[in-house]
Amino acid sequence: AVVSTQSTGSPSCSKIKDLSAKQTALKEDHVLVKLELGMINSAFHGVSVPHTAAQPLLELLKEVWDPLKAVLVLWSTDEVIIDELTKCYWHAINTLGPLFDPYIEPLVDMLCQCYEKHQYACLLESCAQGLLNIYSSEKPNLIAGMLQRLSNTTFLLFSRAMSDHPDIVQAFFSLHLCALRAQPQIVYRRESNCKAVLRAAMTAITMQEYHTVKEVSRWLVEFVGHYPSSSTVEEAITSQFTFLITELLRGIGTASPSSTVEFLGDLFNPLCRMCPDQLGETLRATLATENFPTKHITSESKDLFIQSILKSSHQKRRLKVIIKEFSLECRGYNNQTIR
Numbered sequence: 082a083v084v085s086t087q088s089t090g091s092p093s094c095s096k097i098k099d100l101s102a103k104q105t106a107l108k109e110d111h112v113l114v115k116l117e118l119g120m121i122n123s124a125f126h127g128v129s130v131p132h133t134a135a136q137p138l139l140e141l142l143k144e145v146w147d148p149l150k151a152v153l154v155l156w157s158t159d160e161v162i163i164d165e166l167t168k169c170y171w172h173a174i175n176t177l178g179p180l181f182d183p184y185i186e187p188l189v190d191m192l193c194q195c196y197e198k199h200q201y202a203c204l205l206e207s208c209a210q211g212l213l214n215i216y217s218s219e220k221p222n223l224i225a226g227m228l229q230r231l232s233n234t235t236f237l238l239f240s241r242a243m244s245d246h247p248d249i250v251q252a253f254f255s256l257h258l259c260a261l262r263a264q265p266q267i268v269y270r271r272e273s274n275c276k277a278v279l280r281a282a283m284t285a286i287t288m289q290e291y292h293t294v295k296e297v298s299r300w301l302v303e304f305v306g307h308y309p310s311s312s313t314v315e316e317a318i319t320s321q322f323t324f325l326i327t328e329l330l331r332g333i334g335t336a337s338p339s340s341t342v343e344f345l346g347d348l349f350n351p352l353c354r355m356c357p358d359q360l361g362e363t364l365r366a367t368l369a370t371e372n373f374p375t376k377h378i379t380s381e382s383k384d385l386f387i388q389s390i391l392k393s394s395h396q397k398r399r400l401k402v403i404i405k406e407f408s409l410e411c412r413g414y415n416n417q418t419i420r
Contacts, residue, residue, distance in 0.1 A: 094121075094141070094144050094145055094148070096113070096117050097114075097117045097118070097121065097145060097148045097149070097152065098148045100113065100114050100117065100148075100152070101147075101148040101149070101151035101152045101155060102151070103155065105155070106155050106156045106158070106159065111159065111161075111162070114152065114156065114162055115161065115162060115165055118152070118162070118165040118166055118168075118169055119165060121141075121145055121149075121169050122165065122168050122169045122172055124138065124141055125138060125141075125169065125172035125173045125175075125176045125177075126168075126172040126176075135176065135177055135178075135180055138173075138176060138177060139177060139180050142173055142177065142181070142184070145169075146184065149166060149169060149170075150191060152166060153166055153191055153195055157195055157198060157199055158199060160199075160201045160203065163195065163199070163201055163203060163204065164201070164203040164207070167192075167203050167204060167207040167208045168207060170188060170192075170207075170208050171207050171208055171211045174211060174212070174215060175211070185212070185216060185220065185223065186223060188208070188212075189212060189223060189224075189226075189227045192204055192208055192209065192227075193227060193230040193231060193234075196230075196231055196234055197230070197234050200234065200235065200238050200246070200249055202248040202249050202251070202252040203252075204231075205231065205249070205252035205253060205255070205256045206252045206255065206256075209227065209231060209256055210255065210256055210259050212224065212227065213227075213228070213256065213259050213260055213263060213264075214259055214263050217260070217263045217264035217267060218263075218264060221264060221266065221267055224264070224267060225267045225270060225272070225273070228256070228257075228260055228267060228273065229272055229273065229274070231253075231256070232253075232257075232273075232274060232277070232278065233274075235249065235253050235281075236274075236277055236281065239281055239284075243281070243284060243285065243288075244288060247288055247290040247292075247293040248293075250281075250285050250288065250293050250296075250297065251290070251292055251293040251296045251297075253281075254282065254285070254296045254297045254299075254300040255296050255300075257278055257300055258296070258299055258300045258303055261300070261303045261304060261307065262303065265307060265310070265311070268307075268311075268313075268314075269307075269310075269311040269313045269314065270313070271313065273313075275304075275313055275314060275316075275317040276316075276317045276320065276321065278304075279301075279304065279317050279318065279321060279325070280321060280324075282297050282300060282301050282304075283321070283324060283325055283328040283329075284328070285297045286298065286301070286328060286329065286332045286337060286341075286345060287328065287331060287332045287336040287337050288337075289337075289338055291338060291340055291341055294332075294337055294338065294341040294344060294345070295341060295344045298341070298344035298345055298347060298348065299344070301348050302347050302348055302350070302351060304318075305318060305348060305351040305352060305355060306351045306355075308351070308355040308356070309355060318356075319359075322356075322359060322363055323363055323366070323367065326360070326363045326364060326367055327367050329345060329348060330364075330367060330368070330373070330374050331373075331374050332345050333345050333346065333374070333404060333407065333408045333411070334373075334374025334375050334378070334407075334408065334411035334412070335374060335375050335411055335412055336374075339408065339412065342404065342405060342408045343401060343404075343405070345404075346400060346401055346404035346405070346408075347397075347401075349390060349400050349404065350394075350397050350400055353390065353391065353393075353394030353395075353400070354394060354395070357391060357394060360390075360391070361387065361391050364386075364387045364390065365387060368383040368386075368387065374411050375411045375412070375413075377410060377411055377412065377413045378407075378410055378411045382407070382410055386403065386407045389403045390403060390404075
């Protein structure tokens with residue numbers, strides 16, 4: 082059924098215009114702004130209409146576009162408001178479909194500008210991922226530019242204090258995972274800076290937040306899986322292979338939470354398939370270091386681990402068992418299960 086702007090949006094349009102016209106974001110207006118955004122969001126969310134019959138909702142978007150843009154600037158330091166605002170955009174995109182196309186480029190620029198000033202996970206999670214999934218094929222240059230801007234800003238944040246922002250780390254790698262799956266050609270571009278993303282991932286796998294390490298691990302598995310398809314990916318992995326294996330072993334050994342070892346271990350599956358010789362050589366060289374990953378693991382156990390990993394390269398379940406046992410022994414549990 083067609084939804085009229087009068088029944089869904091007009092009351093809030095007037096109020097959001099008044100609130101967006103203020104010179105400063107007042108604390109006492111927070112609840113009201115959030116409520117009005119929620120009402121506008123409801124006008125788009127859950128409304129199923131043919132695009133040809135969505136004219137009233139398009140008129141609503143036209144009416145609230147400038148006020149919402151003003152709210153984005155006025156309330157840019159309030160993550161709760163920005164989260165509500167991104168939901169409005171996301172549901173408008175989903176509901177209006179091609180009718181939203183004229184607004185895509187300015188929306189991308191607005192969101193990137195906001196993110197450059199205030200790094201909120203919601204900007205990566207809600208709108209950026211939605212824009213990427215929907216428009217990566219139709220507007221690859223626009224989406225590649227968006228991904229590059231968001232990534233460059235995130236790298237600056239990571240260089241200062243990655244461990245203080247597990248939500249940003251998780252959202253960032255979720256975004257890049259979407260890019261790899263939706264349109265890998267965007268990631269293959271030189272300007273996408275695969276090396277920097279990979280290096281950030283290798284640092285992030287030793288963070289202490291379960292969901293963060295899980296998402297980073299998912300991206301790593303997907304990224305390594307593209308090794309034979311792209312010279313850019315191959316170069317990024319090859320140039321940092323020793324560091325990748327070192328951090329992976331350190332995480333499995335003790336640096337990462339024990340609950341995340343399963344996800345880290347999944348990375349050995351594509352590594353064994355794509356580059357078994359380099360993996361074996363690097364494992365031997367890295368594990369030759371005394372007391373690495375921990376003092377609890379013996380040289381004999383290290384040798385057995387390497388042999389077992391390479392021998393079980395096509396047995397995903399077996400690899401999980403081998404890696405779990407290795408992790409337990411590194412953490413001081415004398416696991417004597419025969420591999």
